[in-house]
Amino acid sequence: MNLPEALLYSPSHEWSKLDGDILTVGITDFAQDQLGDVVFVELPTVGTQVSARSAVAVVESVKTASDIYAPVSGEVTEVNSALTDAPETLNSDPYEEGWMFKLRVSGASELDKLLSAADYQKIAEAG
Amino acid sequence: MKRTSLFDQHLAAGARMVAFAGWEMPIQYASGIHQEHLAVRESAGLFDVSHMGEIEVTGPGALSFLRFATLNDPALLGPGRGQYSMLPNDRGGLIDDLYVYHTTPEDFLPDDYLVVCNASNREAVASHLTRLARDFDADVRDVSDDFGLLALQGPGAALLLGRVTDADVGGLKKNRTLAGTLLGCEVTFARTGYTGEDGFEIFCHPEDAPALWRTLTAAGAVPCGLGARDTLRLEAGFPLFGHELTPETNPRCTDFAWVVKDKPFYGREAIWSRTCTRQLVGLRLLQRGVARQGYRVLAPAAGEDELGDKIGEVTSGTISPLTRDGIAMAWIRKAYSEPGTEVAVEVRAQPLSAVVVKPPFY
Known part of the structure; x- marks a missing residue:
């Protein structure tokens, strides 16, 4: 399982990367592997205010549809619209080209609740 | 397991x-x-x-038995030939869909016919055939493990x-x-x-x-x-038992109506007399999205922010790996079943435009 140390993780299998007050969010390598071939991605609308742990995007694989949750509260500032035409990028490059959306963080204290790679790995391995 | x-x-x-x-x-x-x-x-x-089931049907009455038990006509099968067929129940629906092979003395398949069925229905098919065969000079045996x-x-x-x-x-x-x-x-x-x-x-x-x-x-x-x-x-555009075909679906209301041959067969009255109020169709989504089993098919909406009436239900759906369109099969009201008819599929509370098409989808 590829889990970059520099990222933060949510128990619902999103990764986050903080840069100033902008949080970039995607799904983990574990999540893409469990989902299998991703065929459709529904992204949030830029400008939307989202609250922590609310469902803001959908990833559909051949097998199933899966909600993607906002790791913290904030405003959606950017989405990776390239995924609309190439949803399989989530499988091939979940941490770089496969990023899903960016949030301007409003609930900074919520960042403390996100997990380290090691803690997330325990959750993922427990299934 | x-x-x-x-x-x-x-x-x-x-x-x-x-x-x-x-x-x-x-x-x-x-x-x-x-x-x-x-x-x-x-x-x-x-x-x-x-994992698929294989059932041997043998004996002097094997052909007349299978002509009675299945919807296609195995009398059309010379030795060394197979046909797609279906096994009707007595309520106008199906127990399974099948392949029926007329075997030959040269092959190592059992004499005289081999019926291949879905793994999930192996026991149901074997017991149904065994029960029906009592009135014929034919023997039925589950040989799947062979x-x-x-x-x-x-x-x-x-x-x-x-x-x-x-x-x-x-x-x-x-x-x-x-x-x-x-x-x-x-x-x-x-x-x-x-x-x-x-x-x-x-x-x-x-x-x-x-x-x-x-x-x-x-x-x-x-x-x-x-x-x-x-x-x-x-x-x-092939149906899968448990999705498109079920104990309640009449095959005469599908593109596979050709399977049902006009001859005496078990449950004929229920299958033959019923008129089709619903039809099995293919749908191509005109907007991005994945239609899945159980999703509602709707009539086109009268206005914006409205949902049309429910006219049917998706039985299988995916994104076509070849065309990248959302594709699905669905049982819908007969009045909407002509190819080219515009309908909608409700995907997570959103009606996505779709058009009725005749499969294959590629």
């Missing part, structure tokens, strides 16, 4: 195993469903379908298979069988399949299946799992 004789080959090929109809089967291998799907459309893929079954599918299947067997597989016509050997193993080739492509199903002794699998994959066949089997059959 049961395992086919190819279990170790699946693990060696990086399979992800799932529970399916009481069997532990590969849903996909390492490269994923998309790559497997394309391999079958472009070259050749290899499926383990050993056979391994491989499906080699794709435009490259004949060439690939011809390189590893002396049998004239290239000259074998669709829906016919041929006895032969592969690596010295006794097999029967059938030019049949469930993918929409040319291909073969290869009956073998279960203990021979691993060597055949290794040889065919070494010759270039791509291992394919149940995931690709489903996207391939759906893209081809």
Whole structure:
């Protein structure tokens, strides 16, 4: 399982990367592997205010549809619209080209609740 | 949970195993469903379908019995031929869909007919046939455990298979069988399949299946799992029992009405007398999204922010790996079933535009 140390993780299998007050969010390598071939991605609308742990995007694989949750509260500032035409990028490059959306963080204290790679790995391995 | 004789080959090929109809089967291998799907459309893929049920029907009355029990007409089958068929219940619906083969003395298949059914319905099919056969001079026996079954599918299947067997597989016509050997193993080739492509199903002794699998994959066949089997059959517009076909669905209200031949058969009154208020159709989504089993099909909305009336339900859906459109099959009201009719599919509370099409979807 590829889990970059520099990222933060949510128990619902999103990764986050903080840069100033902008949080970039995607799904983990574990999540893409469990989902299998991703065929459709529904992204949030830029400008939307989202609250922590609310469902803001959908990833559909051949097998199933899966909600993607906002790791913290904030405003959606950017989405990776390239995924609309190439949803399989989530499988091939979940941490770089496969990023899903960016949030301007409003609930900074919520960042403390996100997990380290090691803690997330325990959750993922427990299934 | 049961395992086919190819279990170790699946693990060696990086399979992800799932529970399916009481069997532990590969849903996909390492490269994923998309790559497997394309391999079958472009070259050749290899499926383990050993879990499917095989039922022997033998005796002087075998033909008249099967003419009564099944919807297609096995009287049309000379030895060495097979036909798609269905097993009706007495309420105007189905117990399963089938392949019926008229076997030959040369092949190692049982005399006189071999019925291949879905793994999930093996017991139901065997017990139903056994019960009906009491009135005929015919014997029914579940011989599923005696056979391994491989499906080699794709435009490259004949060439690939011809390189590893002396049998004239290239000259074998669709829906016919041929006895032969592969690596010295006794097999029967059938030019049949469930993918929409040319291909073969290869009956073998279960203990021979691993060597055949290794040889065919070494010759270039791509291992394919149940995931690709489903996207391939759906893209081809083939029904799957439990989705499009059920104990409540009348096959005369589908594109497979040709299967139902005008002859006496079990449950005929219920199937024949009913008029179709619903029809099984193909849908192509005009907006991005994935229609899935159970999603509602709606009439076009009268205005914005409105939902049309429910006119039916999706039975299977996916994104076509070839065209990348959302595709689905659905039972909908007859009045909306003409190809070209615009409807909507409700995907997570959003009505997505769709059009009725006649499959295949590619």
